[in-house]
Amino acid sequence: MNITMSARLRHRLLVAPALLGLALAAACSNSSSGGGNSASSVPTLPAACAKYQPYAGHAGTKVTMFASILSPESDSLEKSWAEFSSCTGIKISYEGSNDFESQLPVRVSGGNLPDLAIIPQPGLLAQMVKTGKVVKPPAQTVANEDQWSPIWKTYGSVNGTFYAAPMSANMKSLVWYSPKAFQQAGYAVPKTWADLMSLSDKIAKAGTNGSKPWCGGIGSGTATGWPATDWLEEVVLGSQGGDVYDQWVSHKVKFSDPAIINSMQTVANWMQNPAWVNGGIGDVKSIATTTFQDAGAPILTGKCWMLQQASFYEAQWPQGTKVAPDGDVYAFELPPTTASIPRPVEGGGEFVTAFSSRPEVQAVQNYLSTADWATSRVKVAPGWVSANRGVDKSLYTDPIDKLSADALTDPTATFRFDASDMMPAAVGSGKEWTAFTAWFAEGEPIKQVASEIDAAWPQ
Incomplete structure (x- = not known):
């Protein structure tokens, strides 16, 4: 998952960049925001903010955003739009939650909608579209x-x-590992x-030293459950x-x-092997109670050698950790289970979804x-990594x-989007997560886990 994942790296954070004052207007012209002020009512931004002129006209407004992205990843999110907010006067009030996938539907059904949500699962996007609350993007975003x-456009589309x-x-x-440790061994x-x-x-x-692979x-x-x-x-993907x-x-x-079923058995032989996991943390069951953010820490202490996790996991390494082919940590591509599958690449992503058509919201979307x-x-x-070419x-x-x-843009690779993110939300971000958690925490039989997930599939 993005999770995201995603699910993926999370605690609450408000973004409140300083405004340049009412003289620095914010928001978009009709061509860039899909609505808003006439050209005569849009003030000219100072030279230092000239590139944000298309979004001018809405100083003093606020746009709320809800997502699953937590610190430290959300820290860079704040920095990425800080200049935009300062120049346009549009305050982006960001909230990240580890319960995003369950809380977004609750908020939408209860009328407590964010202006924008960053959704990492196309299946959840489809669920939200069915509520009738999702607003189609403005013309400039479409352009x-x-x-x-x-x-990528298909993943952000429904029907x-x-x-x-x-x-x-x-x-x-x-697969994350320590090049230094590998070399020494x-x-x-x-x-x-x-x-x-x-x-x-x-x-x-x-x-x-009691380490495990x-x-x-x-x-x-x-x-909980998405990494599994x-x-x-x-x-x-790598075998079939x-x-x-x-x-x-x-x-x-x-x-x-x-x-x-055979693929699940391969996972069990790999990540439920008591002789192989959970280095520096505990037994197989401890995988279910260890956060994905903390899972890789034993690599730095020599108690664990490898962690299968996405590229966004880089944000979890402590400040000062050298991430490089000769560094404290680095990553290699997970090999295909079957050699005949050309470079299997599973990827994830996030999609900006609107629940409001206010001009300042569309300016942020654009x-x-x-x-x-x-x-x-x-x-x-x-x-x-951006999907924008x-x-x-x-x-x-x-x-x-x-x-x-390189992997995500390789035309010869066998690329597929995260499967659970593509499945109906009741399964991909629902029963599959809980069933896989029980699989690791309680050792439920593989066929029982599979049967429970199949039974949850919407008719």
Whole structure:
């Protein structure tokens, strides 16, 4: 998941950038905001703010935003729009919650709607569209879609209608490790699944300082369980390929199908092996109670060697941690379970969804859909990759970002969006999460877990 994930990196945060005063107006002209003031009523911004002129005209307004993004990732989100807010006078009041996936439907049904929500699951987006509360994006946001790969537009659409502009992309098919520790132990980065399993067994048998090859955590508030769904998605894509993966997302291939049951057994052999997990934290059951944010910490203390987690996990490493091929931590691509699958890449993303058509809200929507905003986020957010093709790739100075951008844009790769994020919300961000949590916490049999998820599928 984005989770996001996503689910994904979270605590509450208000963004309150200083206003330049009523002389610095904010909001968009008709062409950029989809509505608003006449040209004569829009003041001219000073030279330092000239690039924000298309959004001028709404100084002193506030736009609320709700998402699952927590600190430290939300810190860079604040920085990315700080200049926009200062120049236009539009205050973006941001709230992040670890319970976003469950709280957004509650807020929408109760009438307590945010102006904007950053939704990481297309399935949840579809659920929100069904409420009739989602507002279609303004004309300028729609025009800006030309800067994204066409497939990303489909993920922000419901029944062929475009509702939500992509905000970010992330690479999920990564394994975090310590290059320094690997070098000292004489371990090589595995290129195949067989090599990865062999290395895991070798590390487990060595048992250096009580360490184990893998650590993991699936805790994430009401989104607990999503990292485990990623593990299954990686195996399904890497063993069955894109066609079976797509049929699984649409439930033409059920969880109880042998292809998925076998993939779940592969996950169990890997991440439920008591000899292999949960290094530096506990036993297999501890994976269910360990937050995904904390899961990788034992890598830095030598108690754990590897963590399967997305590119956005980079934001979780303590300040001062060197992330590089020769650093304290780095990542390699998770090898395909079956060698015949060309470069399987699972990715996730987030989509800006509106519940208001006020001009200042549309101004923020328009800005967040531009390459200019994406560029500003890239500059302040290591571990963040944009879906916007207008971003100069040379701006990615972070090695993980470069690796991720390469994989996500590789035309020969077998790319698929996070499956649970694509499934109906009742399943993908509902029963699958809870069932997978029980699978790890209570050791429920695989076939029982699969049956419970199939039964939850909407008729």
